Amino acid sequence: MWPVLWMAARTYAPYVTFPVALVVGAVGYHLEWFLRGEPPPPAADEERSIVEQREERKLNELTGRDVTQVLSLKEKLEFAPKAVLNRNRSA
Template sequence: MWPIFYTLLRGSSRYAPYITLPFAGIIGFIGYNIENILSDKYTPYNKSIEEQRNERLLDDEKLKNASKVDKLKYQANVFDKNVPPSLS
């Protein structure tokens, strides 16, 4: 058995897949099972983003009181802040 193995190792690289494939398969199988044992498979249920958005929109106070609309007023924005003295 060992002489055949050494002959295959000594030979050209055309035998490399026949040698490495079984070892890679065994190592992969062992790693897969260890990962399944160690990992937590429980994933809690979360509502979809669309459902969360719809609930937020329904809970919005402005939608409940559609008759009371605030006047549109100029509000400060990002461009009004942190203006250098030379531009103000």
């Protein structure tokens, strides 16, 4: 008799466990929602998009700085690593 019961349990396990898991999940979801209460209102930073926050930060960095004073191309290339193929050539 036991082998027949085990075979039936193994055969019909998905049909039994899915509704049980569904009920347990729904109860847990609603219980957690009840215990947490209302969600807090979003902060001022969360209302703006990341692009807007980045643009504002970049504008704040630019204020008080002279944007016409930039490094020359020669100064920028001074710190660039030399190409691999040019390493063995004489300067």
